[in-house]
Amino acid sequence: MTTASRVAALFLLALLAAxxxxxxxxxxxxxxxxxxxxxxxxxxWYDEEFAxxxxxxxxxxxxESSWIVSxxxxxxxxxxxxxxxxxxxxxxxxxxxxxxxxxxxxDGVLIPQVDELQYAIPAHTSVKVYEIWMRYRFRLVTTGxxxxxxxxxxxxxxxxxxxxxSDEEAVNLAAVMALRDAGAxxxxxxxxxxxxxxWLRARGVPAPGSAL
Amino acid sequence: xxxxxxxxxxxxxxxxxxxxxxxxxxxxxxxEPTEGIGDASVVILGRRHASDYDTxxxxxxxxxxxxxxxxxxxxxxxxxxxxxxxxxWFEPRTAPLNARDIExxxxxxxxxxxxxxxxxxxxxxxxxxxxxxESAGSMTxxxxxxxxxxxxxGTWSDDADYEATIWDFTDRAEVGRVNTSxxxxxxxxxxxxxxxxxxxxxxxxxxGIAEQLLQFLSSEY
Numbered sequence: 001m002t003t004a005s006r007v008a009a010l011f012l013l014a015l016l017a018a019x020x021x022x023x024x025x026x027x028x029x030x031x032x033x034x035x036x037x038x039x040x041x042x043x044x045w046y047d048e049e050f051a052x053x054x055x056x057x058x059x060x061x062x063x064e065s066s067w068i069v070s071x072x073x074x075x076x077x078x079x080x081x082x083x084x085x086x087x088x089x090x091x092x093x094x095x096x097x098x099x100x101x102x103x104x105x106x107d108g109v110l111i112p113q114v115d116e117l118q119y120a121i122p123a124h125t126s127v128k129v130y131e132i133w134m135r136y137r138f139r140l141v142t143t144g145x146x147x148x149x150x151x152x153x154x155x156x157x158x159x160x161x162x163x164x165x166s167d168e169e170a171v172n173l174a175a176v177m178a179l180r181d182a183g184a185x186x187x188x189x190x191x192x193x194x195x196x197x198x199w200l201r202a203r204g205v206p207a208p209g210s211a212l
Numbered sequence: 213x214x215x216x217x218x219x220x221x222x223x224x225x226x227x228x229x230x231x232x233x234x235x236x237x238x239x240x241x242x243x244e245p246t247e248g249i250g251d252a253s254v255v256i257l258g259r260r261h262a263s264d265y266d267t268x269x270x271x272x273x274x275x276x277x278x279x280x281x282x283x284x285x286x287x288x289x290x291x292x293x294x295x296x297x298x299x300x301w302f303e304p305r306t307a308p309l310n311a312r313d314i315e316x317x318x319x320x321x322x323x324x325x326x327x328x329x330x331x332x333x334x335x336x337x338x339x340x341x342x343x344x345x346e347s348a349g350s351m352t353x354x355x356x357x358x359x360x361x362x363x364x365x366g367t368w369s370d371d372a373d374y375e376a377t378i379w380d381f382t383d384r385a386e387v388g389r390v391n392t393s394x395x396x397x398x399x400x401x402x403x404x405x406x407x408x409x410x411x412x413x414x415x416x417x418x419x420g421i422a423e424q425l426l427q428f429l430s431s432e433y
Contacts, residue, residue: 031296034322127264160266160341184300 021056021066024168026074028176033085033187038205042087043106043143044079045096047113051076055117069119069132069171074179079112082183086190098145107203108148111139115152119174121167128161130170132178140196149195155182233396233411237420241388241428243380249429252333253287254279255294256376259339260304267338271374271418275338278422283430289330297326311379311386332381336425340374342414345395351402361404371395372417376425388428392420 053072059065084090095101097109116135122128133156140149157177159170191197256276258267269291276288295302301323308314318324351364372395378388396411427433
């Protein structure tokens, strides 16, 4: 292949790439929470849908771009860090809790799910901020799968437009903010869920985040 | 040739006239530390709970850098470092909105221990943003086998409005407020090459607010 053909092929590839959806694999650092951990052993089960969570939004018009936002890896990273700091011990379950499933002995198993994810970029709104909004559904169950509590929780992250920042970088930053917010919301609301509060009381555990 | 020289002259005149910034700073402080803050530290944080704007992290960094570069004795804790070390207590959802809330926050033993380790004496909250105002003019750029170039003229205004609120961490009280507002007009004439004449609006606002904070915190100013 001559140099000219190579350049032409690269140019064509670049053109084709420009037609594809904008893909953001969310990446960020998530700090450990500053808490005195609850004296409990918590199990966690991330199902495939959660661990590989991906959001796809098809372009509504020809001048818009489709979006794929992959949050699964960051979700697992953030929740592992948060729950690891919030409880004395965090155990990853071998299988989904249920009757007959052999699993490690823990005080309860948390199963997080992403119910919904929405995003907005300045091209969609007149506001110069990128936004990500998520709704989680949590189930707290016994190792045998018996329900202890079930509740939903929202999180929100935004970042302003910045010079030399691409849409993808800004959406990633907004998603990282939304994940951090999810952690903050979880810490401050966990013990306020009535069924969780009863569960904690039954184990003689003081409520976390009660200062706020 | 004559046309290019004239265009250059116009550009130079615009440079002399344009890119100017007007700024105003208001200050109201109580209980200024007469001996400075000693070996204690100060943290500068941006407010991020409004729905339509965020205080820019680079503005917060600019203020911190201005203070620590002029008085190296003042230990300014980086915003991201503080937010990470105190996570999740200073996120937009959980951050204290007034000085009295510090009391509730430090009831968490882990938070109290960390604040003591960081020796945080003053917490400064900066709220505001720089927004692009009206713009006018038009510019056309073209590229061809022989080269390319632009022709036209563009102008826009920027407005910065920030307020710094100083909390005394030991006394759990607000001890001062500094307001700064700045506005400026930027120009971009283009004769073959665009020549940006940018008004440093955010930088002027940063210098204005940081100078007042420096006078409050430093024993040498």
